[in-house]
Amino acid sequence: MQPTIRYKKNYHVDLSDVDFQKELRLSALFGYFQDIANLAAENLGVGINQLLEKYGVAFVIMRIRVDMIRNPILDEEITIETWPLRPGKLEFERDYLVRDQNGEVIARAVSVWVIMDLKKRRLKRSEAINLDYPEYTEDRAINITLGKIKVSANLEDVYQKTIGYSDIDFNGHLNNAKYVDFIMDCFSLEDLHTYPIRSIEVNYLNEVLPGDRLVLKKDSTNKSNHTFFVDGVRESDEKIVFRSKVIVEGK
Structure with a gap:
């Protein structure tokens, strides 16, 4: 497959992925996001095994927001599309859209990742890996910049x-x-x-x-x-x- 900035994959909502209401568990959706993020990274030459063998590092998620418009249900077929933004000095942003079989968007997500040295357990700058995107996009699934969640005083x-x-x-x-x-x-x-x-x-x-x-x-x-x-x-x-x-x- 040719390197592509926008990567898509179909997912079938299996019995093991749903909750007591026969709706997709949020943790299962996060698992789908993790899966397609690695597949998209592999397509760009920086998948899990490629990063480990060449650089001894791995992508680690730092922040994520997911907005649900509708929860997928048991046996539903959904399509997830993901794409990266231009890397920063330390952070890599990646967005996601989830669509149903009619092409309607039913969930949106934005995320921020970094790379970590797996031996030293330390973060490294984005320039530590050779990442060459075929193109760049400024499209956003949710038009926000992820920041710090406020400190709660009544926990x-x-x-x-x-x-x-x-x-x-x-x-x-x-x-x-x-x-x-x-x-x-x-x-x-x-x-x-x-x-x-x-x-x-x-x-x-x-x-x-x-x-x-x-x-x-x-x-x-x-x-x-x-x-x-x-x-x-x-x-x-x-x-x-x-x-x-x-x-x-x-x-």
Whole structure:
């Protein structure tokens, strides 16, 4: 396949990807995004294996926002399109559009990535890898610049989670899609049924490793505005490992 700036792939929503309402789990959608991001990177010569063999680095996601227009359902066929923007000095931006079989956009996402030296566990500048896009685009799936999510002052403990085998990806740290499951588990099934999530934004702040114990905390003081904040705090050093903002559908 010729290198292309816009990469598309079809996905079938399988039984293992849906929740109790037979709708695509957000964490499964994040998994799709991770999959197509690597395929698109491979097409441009900077996939997982290529980066590891040539440079000893990997792409690591730092920020993402996903806006849901409609949740895909069991057995639905969807198409995801992704494209990168011009790299910055440290960051790589990548956007996504999710379409149904009629070509209607049902979800939009924007993300920010960096490259990490897997031995030193340190970030490297974008110029450390040879990345030659066939063209550049300024198109955005969501017309925003991802920044820091505000600090919440009214966080309350919800539950604790110890990181184990099933949570870890090939980089040896907590997989980015797993964070979404942890966030979703801060809401009751009744709430998720009554108030579907329409937007989720995550800041990945510190690496999470096997054996780490996280305390999940939620701020519900903006509930009247249909907005919640969820943080994950490592118990051993009290560092915030992720911060998130969730907007639900108003009734």
